[in-house]
Amino acid sequence: MSKKLSPRHLNLRYDLFRRWKTAGLRAGDKIESQNEITKFCDFSMITVTKTLKDLEADGIIRRQVGKGSFLIKTPWAAAHQRIGLFYNRDIVGGGIFDNSFYTRMVIAVEKGVVSDGHEFILGSFTNNSMPIHIMDALDSVILTGMTEETSEKLLKDTTSQVSLFIDVLRQAENFNSFRIDFGDAFANMFQNFNGMSLRYLYLDSEISSAEQVLRLKKFKDSHQKNDPGSEINIISVNQEIGVNNTAFLHSAITEFRPDVVCGYLHRDWHETISGWSHKKIKIYGFQIDALRPGFSVDTDKWIRQILPLLYENLTNRKSCPINHIYNASFNP
Structure with a gap:
């Protein structure tokens, strides 16, 4: 700094940096004029003029008579990026490390x-x-666990680049989105047992989200297309905070007597479900890195696809949001 700044000057500098960061401005880009700045902030012309002079003295902007002011460097950017992953505490009941899917994703x-x-x-x-x-102190924020109850308006207040992992909001066009598509995995499961007239029990999640709705649709479509002669039954479960509330699940197992149980499963349910059935049941849950049979995501491959896209998007905040889809696989 060229000289000690008053709190008002610091506040205006902070507001301008937030605005320019959010807009994705880079060195060489033109910034607002003094008159334009006074229109969107609560500072006087005297404070605005002095703040811009200080920024010029610090080598952050260059002012040219008759042309305007331009950024010379962006103090909020660094050679290395600060990336944060945030999960929804309302749906991950025991914490993120009590959920093997999220744990392996974080790692x-x-x-x-x-x-x-x-x-x-x-x-x-x-x-x-x-x-x-x-979030504002970071360059990129990754959010997972977004549901229909999550307030999207809160995200509009951060200057960081926002990316939604797995659980993508229906109205997410302003954010990067990285989804996992289970359509092919469902199709492979039904094709694998086609003609065997099996009974499938699909465990749908009570935690409502666009992703949950889409997975159920993909399951139904795959059934109709690949093995319409088999019988399916769908029940709702809470695999996060309703782990011990299994009475409805027990009834479905004993009454429907499925050959296959798939969908949203808590890791503790595998042995429980097997113990309830009088026959051997195939159990396929959503998982990461194929710890057991199920619908699996190779995290190393997935992350190697995602991170370069995040970095590239960070270098140009004006570029269109990323919409990336990774296809899960079926591990019988």
């Missing part, structure tokens, strides 16, 4: 980010509250 993202020479932070949010002040 894969952290490994990839740190190996690339960047910083990684892990945090959480709720449906009604997000740590915007922490």
Whole structure:
């Protein structure tokens, strides 16, 4: 700094940096004029003029008579990126490390980010509250566990690049989205047992989200297309915070007597379900890195596809949001 700044000058500098960061401005881009700045902030012309002079003295902007002011450097950007992954505490009942799917995803993202020479932070949010002040200190924010109850409006307050992992909002056109498509995996399962007249019990999640709705649709479509002669039954479960509430699941197993149970399963249910049945049941849940039979995601391959896209998008915040889809596989 060229000289000590008053709090008002610091506040205006902070507001301008937030605005320019959000707009994706880079060195060489033109910034607003003094008159334009006074229109969107609550500072006087005297404060605005002095703040711009200080920014010029610090080598951050260059002012040219008759042409305007231009950025010379972007202090909020660094050679290495600060990337945070935040999960929804409202739906991951026992914490993220009590859920093997999310745990392995966190490990894969952290490994990839740190190996690339960047910083990684892990945090959480709720449906009604997000740590915007922490997110603002980061370059990129990855959110997972978004549901229909999560307030999308909260995300509009952060200057960081926002990416939604797996659980993507229906109205997510302003954010990067990285989905996992289970359509092919469902199709492979039905094709694998086609003609055997099996009974399939699909466990749908009570936690409502666009992703949950889409997976159910993909399951039904795959059944009709690949094995319409088999019988399916669909029940709702809470695989996160309703782990011990299994009375309805028990009734479905004993009454429907499925050959295959698939969908949203808690890891503790595998042995329980097998114990309830009088015959051998095939159990296929959503999982990461094929720890057992099921619908699986290779995290190393997935993250290797995702991170370069994130980095590239960070270098040009004006580019269109990313919409990436990774196809899960069926592991019988």
